[in-house]
Amino acid sequence: MKTYTLLLLPIFMYCFGAHAATTCSRANLTRCLDSACAINMSSNPAARCQYCGTASAGTPPTSKMRSVSAGASAKYNISDKDLKKAPTDPGQRYTWATKQCLTKVSGCTADDVSEVYDSLIEQSCKAAGVSAQMKTLQAAAAKTKSKSSCQSEIRACVIDDKRCMADFRNCESDANFDKFFSACGVENTGCDEYISEIRSELVSDRNAAIKNADTILSQIVTAYQNAREQRLKSIKAGCADNSDRDKCVETVCANNMPHKCSLDYPSEKSSALQLCAFYDTACATID
DSSP, rough: HHHHHHHHHHHHHHHGGGGGTTTOOOOHHHHHHHHHHHBTTEEEETTTHHHHHHHGGGGOOOOOOOOTTTTSOGSOOHHHHHHHHHOHHHHHHHHHHHHHHHHHHOOHHHHHHHHHHHHHHHHHHHHHOOOOOOHHHHHHHHHOOOOHHHHHHHHHHHHHHTTTTTOOGGGGSHHHHHHHHHHHHHHHOOOOHHHHHHHHHHHHHHHHHHHHHHHHHHHHHHHHHHHHHHHHHOOOHHHTTTHHHHHHHHHHHHHHOOOTOOOOOOHHHHHHHTTTTTHHHHHOOOO
16 A cells, blocks of 8 residues: 555654664554554454544444553553544544654654555455455545645645746746646645645745845846946046056066166166056046
8 A cells, every 4th residue: 555655654754754774663563553543453353444444344342442452562552541632534543543653663664554554454344344445545545634744745746847946937927826736736635625725825935936036136236236336436546546557567567577667777667657558548438
């Protein structure tokens, strides 16, 4: 049931990312999941299917509830107190239990949950006379997608390089934005409940990105303009007192004249002045 797992991944990434280097104990993972999904399993073989599989298996009995993992290490069990908060819908309960157990059992991922527990749920559903096919469980997962999951999936879809792009440059027009957003809404099922709110958030982000891009461009233009004005001001000052030409003469004398334009060699100073005469020409063209 890998597709079902993929639907859960955005919800659980934070639960197991820090434990990626730790080996997953699938036995402890099963104990943990059983504490939420296998209540009274010794007397009710359909428990896993009823609690965490499909509502088609019927409602599990509520009298004398006892987890199959009772008596095992409480470290990996979901407590009775927390179980009172568990959803009653099977799809939602499986999602909730997965989140709890990925926190309790280090090193495990959503794929481990799928590989360890999906087959157990399917066996339980057979015991209940229910065929827990993939499509049924996927539909349940789609109905239980969280708002945060929908936000991240649709946003990633909209700002893809083939659509709006991260800076929304391809969606400045409402027509383009609506086209891409509609396509992403269709691709990411189970988000109808939040679609309007997510659209408003993305429109706000788009408008801010476009406005900021214009502001940054204006700042760059202004910076170049200021730099040019400062440079022109400096050039005019150098022309007014011939300081730029004098610096040129000093450099030519120091680097190119054997006697450094000393008073005994006036011809060197004259040559340096001729080489730097372009400053006079340039200054004559400045307003």
